[in-house]
Amino acid sequence: MVAGTKYRGQFEERIKAVMDEIKRSENIMVFIDELHTLVGAGGAEGAIDASNILKPALSRGEIQCIGATTLDEYRKYIEKDAALERRFQTIMVDPPTVEETIEILKGLRDRYEAHHRVKITDEAIKAASKLSDRYIAGRFLPDKAIDLIDEAGSRARLCVMTAPPNIKDLEAKIEHIKKEKESAVKGQDFEKAARFRDEERQAKLELENVKKNWKQSTLENQPQVTEEDIALIVSKWTGIPLARLEEKETEKLLKMEEEMHKRMVGQDEAISAIAHAIRRSRSGLKDPRRPIGSFIFLGPTGVGKTLLGRTLAEFMFGDEDAIIQLDMSEYMEKFNVSRLVGAPPGYVGYEEGGQLTEKVRRRPYSVVLLDEIEKAHPDVFNILLQVLEDGRLTDSFGRRVDFRNTALIMTSNIGAEMLRKQGSLGFAPPKEDASYQAMKSKLLDEVKRTFKPEFLNRIDDIIVFHSLTKEDLLKIVEIELNEVKKRVSEQELTLEFTPNAKGFLIEKGFDQVFGARPLKRTIQRYIEDPLAEEILKGNLKSGIPIRVDMKGDSLIFENA
Structure with a gap:
């Protein structure tokens, strides 16, 4: 509408013409996408913008209009114009549930099957809804599930469109015969050239038949979009290894201790506690809004606290580098605490984002390791309360960072010095194994004195590491x-x-x-x-x- 309006009044004329046509036609509903663009559209010096032209017709009921916009744009543009806001009834459209998304996808299935010439199974539709809801953050249903189906259909179609190798072999053979024929003609050997001509003709007929059969088979055997195709697309989008989605989760979780012991020596209780927490989370018995697990690791240096974090990252995400490690000794002062979520507006470093929030936003599927947690300023624990309880954190830009797919591990040496003097840590002789419970009790008492109750109450488990034998x-x-x-x-x-x-x-x-x-x-x-x-x-x-x-x-x- 705005494009090409060089002279004053030209834009208003176009809008007026559209409105007159709507008034003349009965039973017409006008839908305006991105409604906020009306405010200020065409409003040059001395001219009237589109929203003001529409107001009289809207107030008289001459136009039935539906507008769509986001909450942020509504607040920024439309709420400022109270007269325009008053002429529209506000309706909040919430994203559909997973079950509703499945029904939406079933309704769209015919169109995507016709477009991509594939068969989309019911399992693929269910997987697209559930996996997109669980793993793809920052977007909403049904949009992200529809995109999954679209991309999986396109991928399945491209796979069958690849020509079989015998077609390429025949094309190469024909090219070779052509060169031999041309060489024979140049050498005045016409009898040989005639033989090559017949061979070329025969090879071309064979190639034509092979191509015909291939095209016929692709038309008859429509490729299917399955659950595995959806899992592959999700893994490419999110970085989660494909094996993690394809393997039956029950089998994988039941052998968790065995897998982790391949890299981790000893610490049976620590591995068992983590495995139980992960199983509870994956069985759906935990609050889905919270992180996968949150743990405090206590014990002396060199017994495998950080290694257990890396082993957990490799088990859960297929990559031991899927770990975000922050040294809490860098956050001992109050003015450094804001670095976790980003400096506030007006301060140096505002554009850089937070040390914690930016890393989790870029890689939402990871193990977060907070080393030497007792050295951090008390305000750090206040920030972590929101992560532990709601599985989210708002950074300095106002973006909500999702922690629901992270495992939070905090290591600490609280009480280690006290116990070392008693000879309970380090390499304990076998006769001192019985003192583990007493050592654990002392460490937990020390933890309760160091951290606030509301912080400890949100931790899934406090794990005390055994002495190495x-x-x-x-x-x-x-x-x-x-x-x-x-x-x-x-x-x-x-x-x-x-x-x-x-x-x-x-x-x-x-x-x-x-x-x-x-x-x-x-x-x-x-x-x-x-x-x-x-x-x-x-x-x-x-x-x-x-x-x-x-x-x-x-x-x-x-x-x-």
Whole structure:
């Protein structure tokens, strides 16, 4: 309407002509999408905008009009013009439920089947509604479910439109025969050229028949859009691995402890507590508005608190890097707390967004690890209350960030110093295992003194990590040495470690205070450093196994 109105009054003339036509025609309902664009449209200096032209006709009931706009635009444009607002009855249109979306998709199914020439199954429609509602944030039903069906139909159609390989082979054969024929003609060998001409004619007929059969089969056998197709599209949109959606969730959850123990040594109670919380969440017995799980990990350094977070990320999301790690020692001062959700308007860094909210908004399916939580300013816990209770957080731009698909893990060393003095942490002798419950009780009392009750009340579970035993350390040595073997195999070298060598590493890597971390430094010092020197000197030959054994107070490398 506005395009091409070069002269004053031209826009008003067009609007008036449309209104006159509507008045002359009976039983016409006018629908104006993006109603807020009427306000100020065509309103140049001295001219009347579209909304003011419509007002008299609306007040007299000459036009039956329905307008559509969003709440934000309604508040920004239409509410400012009270006269225009008064002429419209406001009706809130809420997004449909999953069940209603399924019925909507069934109504649209015929159109999409005709457009894409595919068959859309009932399972695909149900999957599109449920998976879009559960995993696709920032959009509403039925729009996101319809887009899923549309994209899945397009993908299924493109898959069958790919020409079979024998067509490409025949085309290549015809091209080769043409070149041979042209070569024979240039060489004055007309008899040979005639033979190639007949071969070319035969190959073209064969190609035509193959193409005809292929087109006929694609028309007869319509591709189907299944639940798996919808799952694949959702995984591409959201970044969730396909296996996570295709595998039956019950089977996956029942073997959760077994899967996590492949990477995590010991800490049976911690893994079991997390598995129970995840199962409760996935069984639908938890409030769907809250995060997948929220945990506080207590215990000494080097016993696997952060590793358990990474293992959980790999199990749930198929990627151990799907973890958002924030060091709470950076948020000790009150003025740093706002960095979590973003600086308020007028302050430096407003455009950058929040350290926590931006990361979760970009990757809403992740494990959030808040390290050393007791070092954070008390206001941090006030921010986290909303996340733990409602599964959402509003950033400095007013955007609502969804935490419902995150697992929140907080680590802490509260009470560790007190217990270390009593010898209850680090590598406890087997006889001290009975004191675990007493240690746990002391740590929980310390936690209650440190954190507010309303914060602790929203946590799913507080997990106290066990002390590492020497049996645990032996398993950790195996895992670390396997990593070394894997790296060395790239140099075409094979390593074998004797039990004496492993015992030597455990003895040197033993540390009552620092847990298992000194073991990595021990392996670096006694295995990786000497091995690097031997490789550079050329003393180690590829293809010959190298045995690592203990001799005196050091390790030796010799051909097996």
